[in-house]
Amino acid sequence: MNEISRPAGFKGKTAFTKSCSVPLDPIPLAPYRTQDFFERTRDRIFGRSWLMMGRAEEIPEYGDYVVRRIQPQGVSTLILRGKDGKVRAFYNSCSHRGSEVTTADTGNRKRIVCPYHNWMYSAGGELLNIPDEESFFDVDKKNCGLTPMSFDIWEGWMFINLQKEPEVSLQDFLGEFGARLTGLNYVAVQTPVTVVADLDANWKVVADAFIESYHIPAIHPKTIASTFSSDENRFARLLDARVYGPHRTVSMYGNPKLALDPANKVEVLAYRNSGAESLIAAGTSDAMSEFLSHPAVNPTRSNTWSMDVNHVFPNTQIDFGPGGFWVHQFWPLSPNTSRYEVKFYVPEAANVRQRLQQELYVSRVVEVVLEDLSNVARTQRGIDSGGKSHMQLQDSEVGIRHSTLQVIKWAEAQTVAEAMA
Amino acid sequence: MTHSAINRLPAGFEDLDRFVDHWGGETTQLRLKARSSVEMPEIRAFYDAMVPRAEEALVHLEQYPMHEMPAEARRLMALVLALAQAHVAVEIFGAARAPNTPWPNSIRITTGLPLLG
Numbered sequence: 001m002n003e004i005s006r007p008a009g010f011k012g013k014t015a016f017t018k019s020c021s022v023p024l025d026p027i028p029l030a031p032y033r034t035q036d037f038f039e040r041t042r043d044r045i046f047g048r049s050w051l052m053m054g055r056a057e058e059i060p061e062y063g064d065y066v067v068r069r070i071q072p073q074g075v076s077t078l079i080l081r082g083k084d085g086k087v088r089a090f091y092n093s094c095s096h097r098g099s100e101v102t103t104a105d106t107g108n109r110k111r112i113v114c115p116y117h118n119w120m121y122s123a124g125g126e127l128l129n130i131p132d133e134e135s136f137f138d139v140d141k142k143n144c145g146l147t148p149m150s151f152d153i154w155e156g157w158m159f160i161n162l163q164k165e166p167e168v169s170l171q172d173f174l175g176e177f178g179a180r181l182t183g184l185n186y187v188a189v190q191t192p193v194t195v196v197a198d199l200d201a202n203w204k205v206v207a208d209a210f211i212e213s214y215h216i217p218a219i220h221p222k223t224i225a226s227t228f229s230s231d232e233n234r235f236a237r238l239l240d241a242r243v244y245g246p247h248r249t250v251s252m253y254g255n256p257k258l259a260l261d262p263a264n265k266v267e268v269l270a271y272r273n274s275g276a277e278s279l280i281a282a283g284t285s286d287a288m289s290e291f292l293s294h295p296a297v298n299p300t301r302s303n304t305w306s307m308d309v310n311h312v313f314p315n316t317q318i319d320f321g322p323g324g325f326w327v328h329q330f331w332p333l334s335p336n337t338s339r340y341e342v343k344f345y346v347p348e349a350a351n352v353r354q355r356l357q358q359e360l361y362v363s364r365v366v367e368v369v370l371e372d373l374s375n376v377a378r379t380q381r382g383i384d385s386g387g388k389s390h391m392q393l394q395d396s397e398v399g400i401r402h403s404t405l406q407v408i409k410w411a412e413a414q415t416v417a418e419a420m421a
Numbered sequence: 422m423t424h425s426a427i428n429r430l431p432a433g434f435e436d437l438d439r440f441v442d443h444w445g446g447e448t449t450q451l452r453l454k455a456r457s458s459v460e461m462p463e464i465r466a467f468y469d470a471m472v473p474r475a476e477e478a479l480v481h482l483e484q485y486p487m488h489e490m491p492a493e494a495r496r497l498m499a500l501v502l503a504l505a506q507a508h509v510a511v512e513i514f515g516a517a518r519a520p521n522t523p524w525p526n527s528i529r530i531t532t533g534l535p536l537l538g
Contacts, residue, residue, distance in 0.1 A: 194532040222513050265472050266508035348535050352482045352498065358534055359505040362449055366528060367509055367519050374522045 016241035017398045020248075026390035027404050031411070032202045032383050038335040040411040042072045045314050048416050050152070050159040050166070050173045052316040052329065053079060054343075056087055057156060057189040063110040063123045067092060067102050070162065071331035071339055076100055077149050077160055078112075082124035089151035089160050090125050095144040112146075121146055154178055156186060157318075167416035174312070177244035181310060184297070185290045187324055192343035193362055195369060201376035203315060203330040203338035204407065205383070209372050210317055210328050211309050211399035213238065213252045219375050223368050228306050230255050238396045240300045245420060246313035246406045250399045251299055254306020270357040288324055296320075311399060313406060336380050342369065430500075431481055431493045437474065437500060440467055444503040445496050449538050450530045452499070456506035457524050460517050468507040475501060487536055499537050 017024060031037045053068050065080040076092035078101065092100045094114040101114040101121065111128065112121040120129040125146040130139060150161035152170040155178075159170050171178065199206055209215065213236035216228040229236040233253050240251035260268050291297060297320045298305040307321040317328040324345055331339040344365065349355035382388070393401045413419035429441050443459070444467055446452045456464060478501050485494055510517050518524050530538075 191535060192532065193530065193534055193538065195528060196531050197526070197528040199527070223519075261512075264508070264512040266468075266475070266504045267512055269472075269475055270505070270508075346534060349487065352479055352487065352501070355487070355498075355534070355536055356479070356501060356505070359449065359502045359538075360508060362530070362534060362538070363453070363505040363509050364513070366449075366453065366530070367513065369528060370519050370522045370526060373526060373528065374519075 014237055014395045016238060016250075017395050017401060020241055020243045020398055020402060022243065022398060022402050022405065026392055027401055028390055028408075029383050029388055031404060031408060032204055032380075033335055033386075035335055037411060038072070038332065041332055041407070044413065044419075045407060045410045046070070046072060046332070047162050048167065048410070048419075049314050050161050050168075050170050051314075052312060052327075053077065053089070053158040053160055055156050055186070055189050055192075056153055056158055058106075058192070059087065060190070061108065063108045064106075065102070065109060065112075065123075066106045067104070070160070071333055073162065075162060078102055078146070079151070079158060079160075080112075080123050080125070083110075083122070084124065086124075087151075087153065087158065088125060089149040089158075090146035091149055093147065094119055095127060095146070096130075101146070155182060155184065156189065168420060173420075174247070175245050177247035177249075177310075177312070180244070180249075180296050181318075184294050186345070187288060187291050188345045188347040191348055192327075192345050195342050195344075195366060197340045197369065197373055198333070199338050199340050199373055199376055200336065201338060201380035202336050202383070203332040204404065205376045205379050206338055206340050206372075207311070207315065207317065207328070207330045207403065208397075208400040209376055209379075210319075211248075211250060211311055211403065212397045213306075214394065214396045215375070219371050220368060223364060223371065226259070227255055228252060230304075233304075236396070238398075239302050239305060241398045242299075243402050246410065247311060248399055248402050249296075249299075249308060249310045251302070251308045252306045253302075253304055255304070267360065270353075270360045288322070291320075291324065292322070309399065311403065314410070336384055340369075340373075429493060430497050431491075434474065434478065434481075434497055437470065437497070440471065440500055440503075441496055443467075444471075444506075445499040446503070447499065447537060448530070449502070449505075449533045452503045452506050453530070455503065456510055457518055461510065464507055464510045464517060467503070468511050471500060471504055471507065475504060495537070502537055 051070060054066060059066055059081045062081055062083050065078060067076060067078050069076050077089050078092040079089045081087050092102060094101050096117055096119050099114055099116040101112050103115055110123055118131050122128055127141045127144045150163060150166050152159055154170055154174060213228050216236050217225045236253055238250050239253055242249050260271055262268060307319055310318040315330045319326050326344040329341045333339055346358055349358055410419040428435055430438055444455050446455055478497055482494055482498055
């Protein structure tokens with residue numbers, strides 16, 4: 001597994017699919033459209049995997065909380081930082097009659113008061129007060145705190161697991177993939193820009209679009225094609241691909257230099273003297289030098305590198321680029337709809353010129369998302385037509401091939417141990 | 422007659438007042454909507470009027486701490502940031518919206534950048 005397979009220039013075939021030991025047969029499309037597979041996905045993948053919930057730095061202070069809705073179950077989790085500084089996750093459900101105890105998605109509450117009958121909990125989840133307690137029948141308050149949800153933190157990333165007693169620990173789940181990404185200095189973690197869209201496509205159709213660069217010259221000719229392809233590499237072939245159990249990483253080619261067209265007056269105004277070296281970079285490369293020096297970032301040390309996709313099974317991609325990192329998540333809603341969320345971790349602008357450059361960056365990436373949104377709906381309609389039973393994948397699409405085969409493996413496995421074997 | 426009661430922009434930028442209602446939205450999402458909901462002639466008119474004033478506007482805005490701008494300066498800053506949307510249409514697509522994409526659509530910026538994001 002993962003033998004070195006460096007492309008000789010970009011003229012001939014690459015051999016990442018073989019070096020990752022992934023079978024070369026066409027990949028079935030049934031997992032992208034059937035109700036049966038959707039239900040297996042819900043129960044056996046999202047019901048058993050560790051799922052990423054964001055960064056602990058988003059809730060730095062005592063009482064800070066975030067509420068995340070885990071799809072496709074629709075389960076709401078309340079993640080809180082307690083008085084002891086520890087972060088915990090709870091089922092968002094009151095011990096009284098089960099109501100969700102929060103109305104906002106984020107905030108600071110040192111006391112959580114259920115909106116239904118004002119039952120009060122501490123930020124550590126203990127039940128503190130029951131209004132008109134004497135009318136109840138010897139409620140054991142000690143055992144009526146919020147119900148903990150399986151929770152762990154890896155490298156600042158918060159994860160939950162919907163199994164009350166997870167079959168695999170987060171550390172074992174991430175395994176060698178996690179070890180490789182240890183010690184990264186994640187920059188600008190407190191102020192992510194978040195973009196959300198509900199898409200008419202299976203969650204895997206959306207995830208697949210973000211782990212291959214073969215589509216970029218066709219779908220994004222004006223927004224990012226010149227960043228990802230060139231005369232040397234017209235089809236944006238990959239620099240690297242590796243697989244680690246259910247997880248994977250690919251490294252993408254890129255044009256090394258940002259070329260500013262003098263006719264694009266706003267672009268010149270925003271990027272001149274900004275320090276940014278790429279149109280898809282939000283910050284300066286200076287501030288990122290420690291991040292960029294990590295061996296898992298641009299792993300082939302290519303001088304024609306655009307970005308890496310680190311796909312944490314099942315539904316999270318942590319991407320690295322010259323200007324920092326960003327995170328895609330894909331949540332199934334039905335066999336052919338999903339919720340897409342992307343967070344761009346952008347350093348807070350030091351002055352109005354940097355702020356303008358960041359506005360151009362955000363504006364461009366929203367257009368990229370919009371181009372993908374239209375593309376995935378078209379893809380899903382074609383898949384739903386039933387005309388095709390399988391898809392043909394090329395070498396640069398090895399990430400999709402590995403992803404779908406892992407999804408099928410988890411959907412079929414009786415136990416997590418079997419899925420991870 | 423006092424001008425302060427009617428001037429929504431800093432002195433010297435009064436001529437840009439006609440763009441405040443449409444392009445001066447307080448969030449990136451609102452400015453995205455402003456660009457996506459009109460056609461090229463309107464975008465071009467804003468771009469052509471605003472681009473030559475952008476450097477002067479940035480110099481004016483640089484005198485304030487980022488999060489302590491007076492209301493007039495904030496409105497001017499919003500117009501400067503709206504140039505990012507005009508840029509999308511004029512400099513990227515040559516069209517008001519990305520080709521083959523729907524408007525309106527389900528994309529929402531739920532948390533924007535600090536300051537008018």
